[in-house]
Amino acid sequence: MEVMERIRARLEKGDSIRYISHLDYVRAIDRAVRRAGIPIAYSEGFHPHARIAFGPALAVGIASVAEFADFELADCLGAGEFTSRMNSVLPAGLSILESRSIPTDWKPLSVAIVAASYRLVIAAPDIEGDAEWRGERGAGRPGSGPGSGARALERLERAVREVLEARSLIVRRSKERYPGGGATGERVEERDVDIRPSLLGLRLARGSGYAGYAATAAGCCVGLDALVRLGGGAGSVATARPDEILSVLAMHGGIARGMELASITRTGLYVSRDGRLLSPMEFEGDMSSPQGTY
Structure with missing residues (x-):
C-alpha cells in the first residue's frame, strides 16, 4: 500500500496509566487509530498490520511526556486533523501533545533515537x-x-x-x-x-x-x-x-x-x-x- 503521508507524534503517558505494559500501550494506540477513522496504511501479506512504528519501550511504572510514534497514512490528513481525531478517542491518561508531517526518508525511531x-x-x-x-x-x-x-x-x-x-x-x-x-x-x-x-x-x-x-x-x-x-x-x-x-x-x-x-x-x-x-x-x-x- 502506497504511503501518502507520514506523521510523527509525541504522546503523554500519564501517571494514572504508568503501570500498563508497552504491549497494552501499543494496543491502545491501534484501537484509537481505528476508532478515529485514521486512514492508516497496512503492510502486505497474509497478516496485514497497521504501519505504526514506536520509539523505545517504556518500563512499567514510569510516566512519560515524551513517547514518540510514526504513523504512515494511505491518504493525506494533516497533523492538526490527525491530533484532533486521535485525542477525541484516546483513553484517559494518554494523549497526543504535538504532531507533524515528516519526510518519508527519515530514519525509523527505533534506529534514530x-x-x-x-x-x-x-x-x-x-x-x-x-x-x-x-x-x-x-x-x-x-x-x-x-x-x-x-x-x-x-x-x-x-x-x-x-x-x-x-x-x-x-x-x-x-x-x-x-x-x-x-x-x-x-x-x-x-x-x-x-x-x-x-x-x-x-x-x-x-x-x-x-x-x-x-x-x-x-x-x-x-x-x-x-x-x-x-x-x-x-x-x-x-x-x-x-x-x-x-x-x-x-x-x-x-x-x-x-x-x-x-x-x-x-x-x-x-x-x-x-x-x-x-x-x-x-x-x-x-x-x-x-x-x-x-
Whole structure:
C-alpha cells in the first residue's frame, strides 16, 4: 500500500496509566487509530498490520511526556486533523501533545533515537531523625531552613558531583532464566555492568519547586534530572536505569535513611545530528545539545 503521508507524534503517558505494559500501550494506540477513522496504511501479506512504528519501550511504572510514534497514512490528513481525531478517542491518561508531517526518508525511531532524559523524584518523608544527616540544632523539618533538609541537599549535590566525576559506576544486574519455556525461573544470573558510559548528565532539578526540598502532602521531595545514552546491540554501552542511578547516588552518600524513589517520568527522547542531541520532532533545527545544560 502506497504511503501518502507520514506523521510523527509525541504522546503523554500519564501517571494514572504508568503501570500498563508497552504491549497494552501499543494496543491502545491501534484501537484509537481505528476508532478515529485514521486512514492508516497496512503492510502486505497474509497478516496485514497497521504501519505504526514506536520509539523505545517504556518500563512499567514510569510516566512519560515524551513517547514518540510514526504513523504512515494511505491518504493525506494533516497533523492538526490527525491530533484532533486521535485525542477525541484516546483513553484517559494518554494523549497526543504535538504532531507533524515528516519526510518519508527519515530514519525509523527505533534506529534514530540515541538518548533519553528522566525526572526522578525522591521522597524524603522525614530525615530529621537520622543523626548523620541532622544539621544545626533546633532546625525544623526538611526544607524549613539550614537544618536537616539543607544538610541533606548539600550531601545530595556532592554525591551528584562525585558520580559525574567517577570513571566507572558498577552495578549488579540479575536476570532470571526460564529453562524449557517454563513459567518459573530456575536460576538467576548476576553480572556486574558499568553504567558510567551511559550517564551523560545528572543534576538537581530546577523549577517546579525542586530547587531544594519541596513540601508535599507525603512530606518532602527533591527532583533529579538524568540524561542517559541508550544502548542496543552487541558491544554497546549498558543503558543506565533510573533506579540504578539512585543506587550509585546512595553509594556516594547522597541518599539518607528514609529517602526513596517516589516517581519517574521520561521527559525526553533524542536523536543525534551533527554531534548534537535534538528532539525527534526537529528537522535540521538549531536546538543545542541537552548535554550542554547538564
